[in-house]
Amino acid sequence: MKLLNKKGVITTDGEIVFFHQKPLLWKTITDKKYPKLPEGTALELTVSFDEDSLISGNNGIVWATKDMLQAEIIFNALFVQKIDAEIVEVELENNSLFLIKITKEKDIKEVIEFISKSDSGLRLKPDWSYPDGEPNRSFYEWLNEQ
Numbered sequence: 409m410k411l412l413n414k415k416g417v418i419t420t421d422g423e424i425v426f427f428h429q430k431p432l433l434w435k436t437i438t439d440k441k442y443p444k445l446p447e448g449t450a451l452e453l454t455v456s457f458d459e460d461s462l463i464s465g466n467n468g469i470v471w472a473t474k475d476m477l478q479a480e481i482i483f484n485a486l487f488v489q490k491i492d493a494e495i496v497e498v499e500l501e502n503n504s505l506f507l508i509k510i511t512k513e514k515d516i517k518e519v520i521e522f523i524s525k526s527d528s529g530l531r532l533k534p535d536w537s538y539p540d541g542e543p544n545r546s547f548y549e550w551l552n553e554q
Contacts, residue, residue, distance in 0.1 A: 470516060
């Protein structure tokens with residue numbers, strides 16, 4: 409999943425100048441010699457992360473969604489079960505991602521089972537498996553069954 413995507417140009421001394429005028433030296437991102445491209449050659453820098461880490465329980469994070477309503481409903485379902493959780497908002501390039509974070513390590517495995525694996529749980533599939541702008545169908549199927 410893309411966290412950041414910026415466009416800029418490279419100078420003859422290996423400095424990438426982004427269109428918002430913040431420079432980045434080539435040598436700060438790699439030990440490889442910068443390419444001798446003509447000055448002004450357009451470059452694009454993308455920073456991305458592995459989405460699977462957002463449902464693995466690392467640092468208490470058990471779920472991520474682009475849908476604030478989904479995050480609030482999952483949070484409330486956990487609250488009813490007396491599981492301490494919080495919603496953490498992460499700003500992406502063009503929207504936000506809402507993370508469900510479990511505060512007690514002993515609850516993490518149980519919550520992962522409840523959200524995505526257990527037949528008696530929510531049975532959700534990650535939001536990012538759907539095209540941008542489309543809802544998480546598994547979430548709305550669960551919501552309409554209630």
